Amino acid sequence: MSDTFTQLYVQIVFSTKYRNPTLLPRFRAEVFRYISGIITNLNQKSIIVNGVSDHIHILIGHQPSISLSEIVKRVKQSSANYINSQNWLPDNFQWQRGYGAFSYANDDIDKVYRYILNQERHHQDYSFEEEYLFFLQEASIDTEGKSIFDFQT
Secondary structure: OOOOOOOOEEEEEEEEHHHOOOOOHHHHHHHHHHHHHHHHHOOOEEEEEEEEOOEEEEEEEOOOOOOHHHHHHHHHHHHHHHHHHOOOOOOOOOEOOOOEEEEEOHHHHHHHHHHHHOHHHHOOOOOHHHHHHHHHHHOOOOOOOOOOOOOOO
16 A cells, blocks of 8 residues: 555543642633644644543544654643643642543544533533543453552642
């Protein structure tokens, strides 16, 4: 073959440090637009970015020219720097150390999009911890002996 063709859809999920509710409604949409711009600037397809006060979901069309871990690293670094530069919070904003990434078939994209779009409604009934554990279980990811959540000490 003379060219490379891919169709890779990935949902990325990560939380604020210690799941502190620091993604405040008054600036949340601006942060999500900024993150979408980072993804686009990395030559990835930003499908939707949304979340609530303590975590976000990002759905991308992943182009394998850059690793997923590098995308997440750049999104976290750049968006945290942006949030801190705006002085929206009295303390320094940080994201949690890890992340979850889950792949989907083309037929699932509309369902995943709607799920991400309706985060506020989902989290009236389910905590981030419950949601994240569900994703891990659905993906058959073995978490035995691994740290899933950071807790403030």
